[in-house]
Amino acid sequence: MSQIHVTTTINGDTTEYLCNPEDTLLDVLRDTLRMTGTKEGCGTGDCGACSVTVDGRLVCSCLMLGAEAEGKSVETIEGMADGEELHPLQTKFLEHAALQCGICTPGFLVAAKSLLERNPDPTEEETRYWLAGNLCRCTGYDKIIRAVLDTAAEMRQEKSNAA
């Protein structure tokens, strides 16, 4: 079977890989590129553990072929912290103990970052709907929602202080 050569951008870096036509972007990230921060939960788009953004759009990487990433810009959990400095969402997830086993966490963080980029001041209801496609079987969600809302408040405060 002939492999497909793909050139894409991942977390700002130009990246090339070979993939089989049926490989999902999730397969490529985890198995080919060894970027295992993105998790596989269901593999059918129900759980959101494999969330990434593609050209700024939040998607499940299990519902997209690796070949489709040609010429796109992909952002994964590995691109979230700035070196050793955690993203505010990551800091707040730790503060609020918004994780237990951690399998859903990268997906929640990527999805929540995408929400706050579009809506810096979401209501609790908007946050819960935005994250409805991210399943967590440990926390019961409340700590996650509080961590996201707390991050949003802090980022707004920092922005107004800087202005």
Place this chain on the structure above:
Amino acid sequence: MRYEAPETTADAVALLTGEQGIARVLAGGTDLLVQLKSGRLEPDLVVDVKKIDAMRSITAEDGGFRIGAGVSSAEMSEHDGLCAMWPGVVEAAALIGSTQVQGRATMVGNLCNASPAADSVPAMVAAGATIRIVGPNGSRDIPVENLNSGPGKTTLAKGELVESVYLPARPAGSSDAYLRFIPRTEMDIAVVGVGVSLTLDGSGTCTAARVGLGAVAPTVLLVEDAAKALIGTKCDEAALDAAAAACSAAANPIDDKRGTVDYRIKVAGVLTRRAAAIARDRAEANA
């Protein structure tokens, strides 16, 4: 499996026509990739249509909007003109799956997957949408309700694909609405879905209406009796009751884990009534 991403519809048609084995079109992929994963489908060829310009855009046309087969629900929700003219169609597309799924899922994919419970389809049927089919013998436009012949079955011939869906222009005093019932608040498949589109004249009398009913028959239904119950009325309580009764009468559902036959027949009426009232109120605001 081969993967191809042609840049023109003609090239996509040539690929689909030339494939001897099983060929599938990839738009958003939110149904197709699940079928690949499960092993239920093992295609020889997948044709990704998202590099085709005509399938990537929402364009104003003759006072309405043409939406390409590769346009996601999320892109529709962000289009102000479309949201103003066809709020019911947009809200239906925005109910499909999660935020992640809406970033990829398309209305044409939702239609061609041919699930009787597809959320965007009753809204498109109510809207009087037409689809543009392109194939080896050229292109043709047909009403959206004529595409599917049963669960998972379309009437597309070999080599044909749907390039776009067209939502027509609307007179003043028009609007639409879509409601579905699911046992939870998000992320589920419709027990019943109802789309209503209508036009009111200056006195508030309904001059045109269409009602699409989903998840209660092998294909989404255009319920003409429900439209007749609204046309010529002020969409008052009696007219809403009559439209509801018409949809309950048209429903021919199955029992499954999401709802029984009796329950679905009842809910078909309740949702018709509520969706018609929302469409009426929106139309009044547009008068």
